[in-house]
Amino acid sequence: KQEVTQIPAALSVPEGENLVLNCSFTDSAIYNLQWFRQDPGKGLTSLLLIQSSQREQTSGRLNASLDKSSGRSTLYIAASQPGDSATYLCALSSGYALNFGKGTSLLVTP
Amino acid sequence: EADIYQTPRYLVIGTGKKITLECSQTMGHDKMYWYQQDPGMELHLIHYSYGVNSTEKGDLSSESTVSRIRTEHFPLTLESARPSHTSQYLCASSAKLAGEGSDTQYFGPGTRLTVL
Numbered sequence: 157k158q159e160v161t162q163i164p165a166a167l168s169v170p171e172g173e174n175l176v177l178n179c180s181f182t183d184s185a186i187y188n189l190q191w192f193r194q195d196p197g198k199g200l201t202s203l204l205l206i207q208s209s210q211r212e213q214t215s216g217r218l219n220a221s222l223d224k225s226s227g228r229s230t231l232y233i234a235a236s237q238p239g240d241s242a243t244y245l246c247a248l249s250s251g252y253a254l255n256f257g258k259g260t261s262l263l264v265t266p
Numbered sequence: 267e268a269d270i271y272q273t274p275r276y277l278v279i280g281t282g283k284k285i286t287l288e289c290s291q292t293m294g295h296d297k298m299y300w301y302q303q304d305p306g307m308e309l310h311l312i313h314y315s316y317g318v319n320s321t322e323k324g325d326l327s328s329e330s331t332v333s334r335i336r337t338e339h340f341p342l343t344l345e346s347a348r349p350s351h352t353s354q355y356l357c358a359s360s361a362k363l364a365g366e367g368s369d370t371q372y373f374g375p376g377t378r379l380t381v382l
Contacts (some may be wrong), residue, residue, distance in 0.1 A: 157325075158306070187368035199272075199356055199371040207368060245309075249368055253299055253311040253324060 158183045159177070162257035169236055170265050174203055177231040177247030177260045184224040186248040191220050191231050194243045194259065203244075236264045269293055272357050272374035279347055280382050284359040287342045287377045289357030297369065298340040300355075303325060309356060315340055347381040354378050 159182040161253075169175050188207050192200040203211045206229070212221040219232040234238060237250040243261045247254040279285055290344040291298065296317045301309040301324075311324030315334040329351070330344050340359075344351055356376045360369035 188370075190371065192373075197376075197378065199375040201360075202370060202372065205370050247309075249371075249373075249374065252297075252314055252316075252322075254308040254309070254371060257306050 158248055158250055158255040159250060160184075160246060160255050160257040162244075162260050164260055165258065166261040166263075168265065170262040171236060171238060173178050173264075174232070174234050175236055175262075177233070177244050177246075177262070179229040179231070179257055181227045181229075181246075181248050181255075183248075183250065184227055186224065186249060187251070189220075189222050189229050190247045190249070190254065191218075191229075192245040192247060194245055201244065233262075236262075238264045238266050240264050270357060270359055270370075270372055270374040272355075272377050274377060275375060276378050278380045278382065281346075281348055282380075283347050285344050285347055285379070287355055287357075287379070289342070289374055289375070290338050291341045291359040291372075291374075292338060293359060293361065295359035295361045295372075298334065299357065299360070300324070300332060300340070300342050301356045303327065303354045303356060306324065306352075307315045313342065315353050322323075328379070329360065346349075347379075352379060352381050 187248045206222040217234040231240045243259040246257045303309045310326035312328040313332040318377040357374040360371040
């Protein structure tokens with residue numbers, strides 16, 4: 157069974173810092189990897205999707221990388237803002253559904 | 267923005283009651299999913315559907331049931347709610363976007379259920 161681990165579990169940074177969230181997984185036989193954002197009491201918002209054949213995806217201040225051989229993905233957030241405060245979830249598709257990590261809770265302080 | 271809706275958003279109910287959580291999507295997606303998320307824990311798949319009249323159980327055992335009579339509608343029912351059912355329930359649908367090799371999932375806002 158796919159195990160997904162996200163480190164750190166929580167992170168607090170001052171506004172303007174660049175930061176990296178980490179995701180590791182045990183089974184490299186995946187279709188894709190998605191990074192989501194979850195705000196308190198709300199659903200998930202898809203941030204980036206990396207197909208199995210890709211190495212990275214970029215959207216605005218976000219960049220996600222995928223290294224299947226080492227079972228790792230990173231989400232890089234540039235010039236963080238207080239509005240980036242949320243829980244970030246990594247999820248892998250190995251078939252009909254997604255396997256999620258527990259998430260990294262990010263707090264960006266003004 | 268994904269057009270997937272869940273009602274109610276919050277529900278507090280007594281033990282033994284029958285409840286139905288609604289999920290609808292207007293994107294015409296064939297595949298739909300129900301996930302359960304306890305506070306501070308991962309989302310776990312409890313049900314999924316590949317299309318009308320198709321329903322399957324997910325990785326996490328659940329006492330809930332689902333139905334898929336229409337493409338856009340995927341309700342989840344608990345016949346007799348118990349405190350152990352207290353959790354957040356998230357509905358999702360997916361489709362393969364142009365140029366992509368696999369599905370992208372879109373999530374609804376979730377229903378936070380509390381059973382007293």
